[in-house]
Amino acid sequence: MxxxxxxxxxxxxxxxxxxxxxxxxxxxxxxxxxxxxxxxxxxxxxxxxxxxxxxxxxxxxxxxxxxxxxxxxxxxxxxxKWTNGYSFETSLLLSIFLGMFGADRFYLGYPAIGLLKLCTLGFLFLGQFFDVILIATQTVRPADGSHYVMPYFGAGVSVIRSNNFTYRLPQHDW
Structure with a gap:
């Protein structure tokens, strides 16, 4: 109007x-x-x-x-990007050095996975390796849905996902 x-x-x-x-x-x-x-x-x-x-x-x-x-x-x-105080550097360093004990998952708010990693020594170090990659690529974020606190203003990671609405389906006249 x-x-x-x-x-x-x-x-x-x-x-x-x-x-x-x-x-x-x-x-x-x-x-x-x-x-x-x-x-x-x-x-x-x-x-x-x-x-x-x-x-x-x-x-x-x-x-x-x-x-x-x-x-x-x-x-x-x-x-x-809403943040709740979880530092990217802290979570990555915890994953690298103490990931076998589940410290990274406890820090991010995933106590069940953290306890499982603690009991199995980081799934025999294989889970620690995967968590380092997942945290470094920001695929695993804090459990409350917030973003990591980054100490700089600039480029960030944006995850692009495909679903039935974004995928191009074959048409009958192709």
Whole structure:
């Protein structure tokens, strides 16, 4: 729904009131998060939620007014990675040096697998080897569903999975 409100000031000044939830690219700008907006320990926005979203204050283009806020600013969801304090380096080092005793799995919140690795000496070191690879590639994450705390801001690992909706099925006319 677009509501058009035209104000004439000194001859020509048009202001349009719009729903800011459905803006197109170029109609708004979200500034780069400021230093006080980023948590220095997790390198993620401070208000990142379990839904992996954080809100940032955006500004609409000149001549537009948001119908919800009645001004030229609005809050927009940005993607983030929710962390709960589990360090990537700590879990990887635990897996390398104490993985045969299950310390890595205990740290990440998997006590049953940790106890099983403790009793079998890391499945005769084979389970330790696999856990080092799984933790290094971030396939195994903390049990609460959070992401690892990374001490740097930059590239990360994104897992891409295929399912029945992403797999291209053969068509009858092939």
């Amino acid at each position: 677009v509501i058009v409100v035209i104000h004439l000031v000194d001859g020509v000044n048009h202001t349009y009131e719009i729903d800011c939830n459905n803006l197109r690219m170029g109609q708004y700008i979200c500034p780069h998060p400021e230093y006080d907006f980023i948590d220095t320990k997790t390198q993620q926005p401070k208000d990142c939620t379990k839904e992996n979203k954080a809100k940032v204050l955006c500004q609409v283009a000149d001549g537009l007014i948001c119908s919800g806020t009645k001004n030229n600013t609005f809050k927009k969801d940005i993607p983030c």
